[in-house]
């Protein structure tokens with residue numbers, strides 16, 4: 001793994017500071033899902049949201065936390081459900097935007113590795129499009145430990161949009177040769193804007209250590225160029 005400093009946080013602080021409305025498309029734009037390899041259609045976005053609600057088996061009054069919620073585009077789709085929505089993100093500017101867009105949201109600025117909520121508070125915790133920004137597996141492990149700490153004893157965890165280590169070469173080739181063809185390639189493995197890839201066994205072993213069952217799902221989002229290279233991991237007791 002590279003020793004070059006991971007610079008993603010600077011990107012996310014800038015993103016949140018940009019002007020924009022508080023409709024779903026503006027929030028998706030602020031969260032980086034509007035262009036290039038990040039582009040996801042609103043239709044697929046809503047499909048992901050339904051998938052999250054089903055997998056987490058949300059019930060009336062459930063406390064749901066999104067780790068790395070950004071401007072709240074994925075929470076926006078939960079706002080009409082009878083659940084309590086919470087979010088954390090290390091970007092102060094994006095959290096401000098999320099609060100503006102979702103008055104019912106309770107949100108805190110913090111690192112995923114140090115979640116500022118009490119133990120056993122949440123029925124469900126999910127994270128969408130976040131784990132690949134982590135600097136290394138040690139950090140990711142801390143984030144998972146924190147998620148388990150704030151989860152109720154029968155809670156569920158859903159980590160979505162995880163880059164599949166088995167498909168790293170294929171994915172990096174696609175990004176370099178197709179998407180950034182002729183341009184500077186910003187997410188090279190040794191670069192400041194690299195992505196962290198995970199094996200499914202990384203999550204399976206975490207689940208086993210914590211007495212949780214782990215299931216994996218393909219993303220299956222037609223509009224999203226990264227979808228073939230990513231998976232979703234559901235962990236439950």
Ligand SMILES: C[S@@+](CC[C@H](N)C(=O)[O-])C[C@H]1O[C@@H](n2cnc3c(N)ncnc32)[C@H](O)[C@@H]1O
Nearest residue numbers: 012031068069070073089090091111112128133
């Ligand atoms: C691609 S955006 C996704 C936002 C939101 N989850 C969504 O799906 O719309 C990635 C988000 O992860 C946040 N993030 C990345 N690394 C983080 C970390 N170590 N701790 C907290 N937030 C982080 C960024 O600030 C950004 O808001």
